[in-house]
Amino acid sequence: xxxxxxxxxxxPSTPRSRPTYLRSSTIKSSSSxxxxxxxxxxxxxxSNPNRTLDDDAKALICRSFVPHxxxxxxxxxxxxxxxxxFASFKEMIRPYGDDxxxxxxxxxxxxxxxxxxxxxxxxxxxxxxAMAGEKWETGMTAWxxxxxxxxxxxxxxxxxxxxxxxxxxxxxxxxxxxxxxxxYLQYLRRLLSALPVSPHETFSHxxxxxxxISSRNTNPIESLRNLYQxxxxxxxxxxxxxxxxxxxVLVHDEDRDDIGKSTALFxxxxxxxxxxxHLLRLRSGGKTAITDDDAVxxxxxxxxxxxxxxxxxxxxxxxxxxxxxLPETDAxxxxxxxxxxxxxxxxxxxxxxxxxxxxxxxxRRRGISGRFLTMSKRYFGGSSNRxxxxxxSNYDPVSQSYPPTSPEAQMRxxxxxxxxxxxxxxxxxxxxxLKTDFNNDKAWKYHAAAHEMTATSLxxxxxxxxxxxxxxxxxxxxxxACYSYISRCSATYSALRCLLISVELLRLxxxxxxxxxxxxxxxxxxxxxxxxxxxxxxxxRVGDCYAQRKGTGNLNIGSRKRKAAMWKILAANEWATAxxxxxxxxxxxxxxxxxxxxxxxxxxxxxxxxxxxxxxGGEEADEAEELDGGKGxxxxxxxxxxxxxxxxxxxxxxxxxxx
Numbered sequence: 001x002x003x004x005x006x007x008x009x010x011x012p013s014t015p016r017s018r019p020t021y022l023r024s025s026t027i028k029s030s031s032s033x034x035x036x037x038x039x040x041x042x043x044x045x046x047s048n049p050n051r052t053l054d055d056d057a058k059a060l061i062c063r064s065f066v067p068h069x070x071x072x073x074x075x076x077x078x079x080x081x082x083x084x085x086f087a088s089f090k091e092m093i094r095p096y097g098d099d100x101x102x103x104x105x106x107x108x109x110x111x112x113x114x115x116x117x118x119x120x121x122x123x124x125x126x127x128x129x130a131m132a133g134e135k136w137e138t139g140m141t142a143w144x145x146x147x148x149x150x151x152x153x154x155x156x157x158x159x160x161x162x163x164x165x166x167x168x169x170x171x172x173x174x175x176x177x178x179x180x181x182x183x184y185l186q187y188l189r190r191l192l193s194a195l196p197v198s199p200h201e202t203f204s205h206x207x208x209x210x211x212x213i214s215s216r217n218t219n220p221i222e223s224l225r226n227l228y229q230x231x232x233x234x235x236x237x238x239x240x241x242x243x244x245x246x247x248x249v250l251v252h253d254e255d256r257d258d259i260g261k262s263t264a265l266f267x268x269x270x271x272x273x274x275x276x277x278h279l280l281r282l283r284s285g286g287k288t289a290i291t292d293d294d295a296v297x298x299x300x301x302x303x304x305x306x307x308x309x310x311x312x313x314x315x316x317x318x319x320x321x322x323x324x325x326l327p328e329t330d331a332x333x334x335x336x337x338x339x340x341x342x343x344x345x346x347x348x349x350x351x352x353x354x355x356x357x358x359x360x361x362x363x364r365r366r367g368i369s370g371r372f373l374t375m376s377k378r379y380f381g382g383s384s385n386r387x388x389x390x391x392x393s394n395y396d397p398v399s400q401s402y403p404p405t406s407p408e409a410q411m412r413x414x415x416x417x418x419x420x421x422x423x424x425x426x427x428x429x430x431x432x433x434l435k436t437d438f439n440n441d442k443a444w445k446y447h448a449a450a451h452e453m454t455a456t457s458l459x460x461x462x463x464x465x466x467x468x469x470x471x472x473x474x475x476x477x478x479x480x481a482c483y484s485y486i487s488r489c490s491a492t493y494s495a496l497r498c499l500l501i502s503v504e505l506l507r508l509x510x511x512x513x514x515x516x517x518x519x520x521x522x523x524x525x526x527x528x529x530x531x532x533x534x535x536x537x538x539x540x541r542v543g544d545c546y547a548q549r550k551g552t553g554n555l556n557i558g559s560r561k562r563k564a565a566m567w568k569i570l571a572a573n574e575w576a577t578a579x580x581x582x583x584x585x586x587x588x589x590x591x592x593x594x595x596x597x598x599x600x601x602x603x604x605x606x607x608x609x610x611x612x613x614x615x616x617g618g619e620e621a622d623e624a625e626e627l628d629g630g631k632g633x634x635x636x637x638x639x640x641x642x643x644x645x646x647x648x649x650x651x652x653x654x655x656x657x658x659x
Contacts, residue, residue, distance in 0.1 A: 057185060057504040058460070059118055064192035064303070065420055066119070067346055069097070070126040070206040070244075072231045074213045074223050077251055085287040085324050089212060089251075090125050096331075096338045097121040098302045104339075106347055108423040109358060116422065121342055122303060129206060130236050132156045132197040155308035157194030158493050162306035164531040166190060169313065171533070171580055179582040184537045184544070188500055191493075194305030199239040199401035200445040201453075202416045208245035208346055212280075215250065215257040220265055221272060224248060241404035241413070245349045247341055248277045253284045276345045278337050281329075288325040295325040350417050357414040358426070361407050365433055395441040402446075408437055412446070419457060428457040445491065448484030451477045452498040459505035467512055478502050478520065492529055499524035500538075507545045515560070518545035518567075536574035540587060543567035565594035572610055581614040588616060 071090040078088045086092040097120055104119040167190065170182045195204045211227045213220050232242060248269055252262040259281075266279045288295050304312075315321075326334075394406035402409040415430035431454040438447035455477040459465075465474070478498065485495035499520055506517035525538040543564045551559030572587035588610060598604055 057188070058508055060185060060189055061192070061501055061504060062422065062460070063118060063120055064189070065203050066121055067207040067350065067420055068122045068124055068204050069346070070129055070209040071123055072126040072209055072211055072227055074217060074227060076216045077212045077214045080214050080216070080251060080253065080282065080284060083284060083286055084326065090123055093334050093338060094123040095299045095301045096335045097123050098299070100339045100342060101335050102339065104343055104347070106421050107351055108421070109354060109418065109426040114422070119342070121338070121346065124206070126206070126209060126231060126234055129197055129240065130234050155194060155305040156196050157305040158196040159306065160191070160493050160496060160529070160534065161531070162310065163187065163190045164534050166306040166310050167537070168533045169310070171583060174582065179586065184541045187534070187537050188504070190306050190309070191497060191500065193303040194308070197237065197240065199237070199399070200449045202413045203420065205240050206244050207350060208247050210247050210249055212249035212251055215252045215262045215265070220250070221268065224269070224273065238399060239401035239404060239409070245276065245345060246273070247345055248273050249337070250277070250279050252279060252281045254281055255284045278341060280337050281333055283327050283330055288327055290322055290325050292325070292327070294328045296328050296331040298324045298326055298331070347421070350421055354414060354417050354421070354426070357410050361410050362414055362430055362433065365411070393441045395443045400443070400445065402443070408434065415453065419453065424457045424461045428454060428461070431457060444484050444488040448481045448489060448491070448494065451481035451484070452494070455481065456501055456505065459502065465509065465513070470513060470516055475516070482523070492527060496524060496527055499527070503541065503545065507548050510548055510550065514545050514548040517548070518542050521545055532574065532578045536571055536578060536583070539567060539574055540571035543571060543590070561594055565591040569607065569610070572614070576610060576613045584610065584614040585616055588614065
């Protein structure tokens, strides 16, 4: 088997010295009106307002796995946000983390700096993290979870049924050109939004915590200490580490308080709590109306869970409300604060953690001694006698998790940090190293997640993958992940996420990888428990995967346009059966040029029947109606087209991925 390293090594040939990582003592703190404010004040709140998340599937996947920042603030800070029309301070700053202003510089494990203009962070309430973890651990039913969410305001993703319900609602309400905007990538984005807090992955675990007070506070330093202590006392799940960065924010009220006193207090905060601090200057003139001269509409959070979005739609239907706005200076100040916090505190903190864990934990497991330890753990870790039991495993089968301080948990966090900072090579090597440990401990959900992210990080590398690499590395890894998720853990959501991410990354590579993507999409389509909207969207995506395969020469040898058209027709039939004629027409318009003038009578009659059903009309529909004697032979035609999937399997060859 070819080594994965040979396909993922993107290090340049010229050696570079490893730079010194930033330390907290070198971070300079400034207020919102500093140099960064002057740099970005003229810029829009979004770095590129014309860019949509659905334009690029790879960017969508990268932006779905980002650092999560908990928010823990004083009552006076939330009160200031409520005066501006927001439910809390967290809700006020939350939209500005989805798309940071400007380009962000990140150093990988080799010391090479990379810049990104599509980086983001997620703001979550500290109490929400605790409640999300409790729901995950206790395994409550979907109905009970939904009821709890409405009572507490803690919205958690990971529910395929809610994503299905939301997409079906959006498709029903879409009109005209809006129908094209509600498609498969919208479905995928909502599936990847609000990842649940879980033990087997740390993407939704807090990387940092924002501790904020306002200038209205009469005893600010003591309030900050109390917030720090109360934050430590929050009952987070046992597998969530509390060793995260604390970032202190002083919110200055421009209309009521003296800036001189706030500046002096801010200097005192830096002396007491270090330099990870920020002075945020906001106006408190009440709720900003959209008609005000300097009003800026606050963007809607992009990465909301499906349940939260459904609740928001229901609330808008019941009562009319104007969009939330902020003064331009406030909006710019919040955007600058989020970017400064991410660039100067969050990213350096994660880089230091990666360097520490990689040097102290992971490096010991990569050598000969580490392999010997793994073998001894496998063969002698469970030996026991009547007097004593020797166990080298840190896995707790009762809670189905590892302690946060265990080497396995730290290495998983190392890999997740590297993945969030887009260091694909380090992430892949660490995930690959963990697979054996999780298999030996029979930690099956950890085992499945490690295989999932091993394949994902390898597919995200910019280096090309040969057919042999896809067959010997990618395909078995995805297959093992799906088997463990479904057969051993009954985790349908995780298996579906693994399959759909793999489909998109393979499809973007084109060539033979597009055929692999189509086969994995068929397997995702056959996942047990999917609703008809999910089934139709994935069927449509199978056609898109085959359409990605381009032919060569004047005859387009090797193209898959006929398979793509057939799957589009199958999708059109599913949309028509589900009562969505708009989506069915879109699929038919893509497939009709291929079947124009076909000599297959059954296919012609079937397409004509579909065109009549969705109201397209045309000569083919009229001819089909005459052939059917005006009665329609829809049922038999649907059955005949159902046989097309068997034909597809035969054309795909023996390497078709069965479900």
